[in-house]
Amino acid sequence: MENTNYGDTVNLDESINGHSFTYGWLLDSLRKNDKIYQKLHGNRGVKAISACDVSGGKGFFSAIHRCIITFTDSNKNSDTDYYSTILKIPGFTSFQEAQSQSDIPKELLDKSIKEKCENMHKFECNFYNGISQILDAPVPIVYKTVEWILEKQEGCIHMEDLTLRAKTISFFDNINLTHVKFFIQCLTKMHKNILFVNPKVWKGKFVQGQNCYVDFFDMYESGYETFLKRNKNYGNFFGTLKFDLLFKFSKKILN
Template sequence: MSAKFEVHDKLCDTEFTIGWLLDSLGTNDKKFKENYGNRKISNVSARDISGGKGMFSIVLKCEISFQDSKDEKDIYTTIVKIPGSYVFDEMNEKGVEDAPKAEYLNIPEMHTTEVNFYNIFKNKIPKILPTVYFTQLWIPGKHQGCLHMEDLSKRGAGLNFYDCLNHAQIKSIIRGMAYFHKELLCCDEKSWRGKFPIKIEMFENLDRFVEMFSKTFKGYLKNDPPNF
């Protein structure tokens, strides 16, 4: 069976290619190397799963299938998160009222903060967060940024807008937060202090932010009312 992809093919419309993804998996993902590294790959695909769930990035779910795959579930999945102003550009193109301008958002700095977090605390992050295999800063005009990370869909689940957490889920979150707070309080401040500067001029003041959020929430109620 011949491969159904070219290593130079791009992941959706981004700068990242299938070849880059496979190199990152082979170099940085221990689980992939140990369990899938010797299997011949038949196809690689990617799709954006972030629609309506994120504003400052797109999230690509990449699926790798193999020539000896037993069935359609015998694949390996991984996530590539790419920062950008995609959502805001689309809102402005559609003429959405009060849509913020991308140039005021400082998204590259926001991405840098996220990259620094995972790079500095990668050995202290609780298991409720994904393992990040590779990070790249976003340098506008030079190259896109990214976070190549674990796909949590096999050991977790996403919640819809109106879903509620049960007691076990709440306890799990609190346990993870307590663990991380302990690790943060006990670590050397020099490892992180001053490395998370961020300035977001998205709104002139808090009142405008609350007003915009209120309009968004009312839109959810109008288009998809909760069923209590």
């Protein structure tokens, strides 16, 4: 019989940073779907949960909330007895905030763009739920996904926290031959696995998203002149004509 009396003292009905998802929803997902949480903290009561949006400046169409869970029986002197997990919640708050601080007069976030973002979330959920296990690639473990329905229901991807064992490589980071070889090995295994599985699992199911960045080109175009004028090298290295030709050429190639 499943044990549901954990002795939680945290308010299970409290919202996670103003979203429709609550602490109770998060703990229920962890206790049912996260095998590592089940093994390490399965029957422990939860004292508190702190959620911090760590996506600031790194994404426009989703918020990444790192949720840190502490327990009722934790040693007061211990600063390592906690568990962290990630909620990725799609939305337009960051994009709207960025546009409000820009010089672009045109409203960029129209119905078409919103629907494309909704579909991108759908494809991402389908990938994690049906394809990632087949690929056997180094991707985050996803515990639960929720469909995003515009104006009706918030979407969500609940996944493992990779903070302590992964990093995002920046533009200025170098890679070495070992990194390149490992990437090629992973890519080879991914292609092998997908080719050996029944094509009905994947064929034709993810093609709608292949032109997503091309669909956003008109939106990007409305802001590049403002970017050039703010760039200290405007008129020197990046002339308006050169940038305009490069932009149009890229758009033509991608189309």
